[in-house]
Amino acid sequence: MKISYECGPCFLRQAREALDLSTDDESLKMEIMGDIFKYLSTNFDENTNSNGTGSHMHRMIREKTGCYDPYYKEKIEGNEIALKYLPEVKRILEKDDSLENYVKIAIIGNILDFGAFTLDDDIESVIRDSLKKDLTVKDIEEFEQSLKTNDRVLYLVDNTGEIVFDKLLLEKIKEYDVDITIAVKSVPILNDATRKEALDAGLDEFGEIVEIGCGTVGYVDSEISDEFREIFDSHRFIISKGMGNYEGLSEIDLSSKDIYFLLCAKCNTISRDIGVNLHDMLLFKK
Incomplete structure (x- = not known):
């Protein structure tokens, strides 16, 4: 399924929650959120696959924080x-x-x-x-x-x-x-x-x-x-x-x-x- 404009805030909300569950390092959170902004800026359009985008975003958080299972x-x-x-x-x-x-x-x-x-x-x-x-x-x-x-x-x-x-x-x-x-x-x-x-x-x-x-x-x-x-x-x-x-x-x-x-x-x-x-x-x- 393709995304709608409402998926944007949802992606960012999920990113914030996953970051808060993954690390207490505020500087690292800023760095990763910046990376997510960059990723979404080039991958968020009407042809974007919702599952693939969300999966990539969570992988970015896992790889940079080292938290394997934040939830x-x-x-x-x-x-x-x-x-x-x-x-x-x-x-x-x-x-x-x-x-x-x-x-x-x-x-x-x-x-x-x-x-x-x-x-x-x-x-x-x-x-x-x-x-x-x-x-x-x-x-x-x-x-x-x-x-x-x-x-x-x-x-x-x-x-x-x-x-x-x-x-x-x-x-x-x-x-x-x-x-x-x-x-x-x-x-x-x-x-x-x-x-x-x-x-x-x-x-x-x-x-x-x-x-x-x-x-x-x-x-x-x-x-x-x-x-x-x-x-x-x-x-x-x-x-x-x-x-x-x-x-x-x-x-x-x-x-x-x-x-x-x-x-x-x-x-x-x-x-x-x-x-x-x-x-x-x-x-x-x-």
Whole structure:
């Protein structure tokens, strides 16, 4: 997906947060922010790829500060928030164990995203409000048919914290006798889930965990490993979580795939691209 003018302030907000989490050296922050200004000044236009630009920016910060995983504490916090709400979520599912409700819970988990929200946002109140909402777009009948007609699925996870709720949907998917392959980032970026966080959350109980071969913001087709490309190409049925994966996958030919996007539209650029309202929760087939 290509950027809009609103992506500029978002890039800079993410850069500031990542710098503050990576180093206390004010002079170094000034130097790196200057480098980011220079990079954006020559790479920010209507043809700019959002995921590639964000990934490059975070790599610049990591390489110059030496901080490998700046969102380490925030990832722990994300899991703690998700675990806090897990009993309430399970009570909801006990009352209504429909596939649609499991999908809704997994999408609510997508709210735990420090790439879209600021560190000061009241994410807990957003979760509480979202539990009361319905899905705006719900291709649930097609989704269930895909579960019934495919014997395996590739599940692209997104954020730490979110994966606590993904686990519930993965458990539901197993009821359809579908083999699950769970794809995670190979290198930490933002609060995205890597193999460590996926194992900590117990996702390996429901499928094989594989790495995409890079640490990018969302999916960047040019940066995945050859090993993961084989996995991706061999799967017809794909479940993609989150905005970052949508941004990247929407730029490639998916005509041979049975692919579903599960996300919360957390920014105006994404909302306009899909044709929905801000904060709408979506399950749609591409």
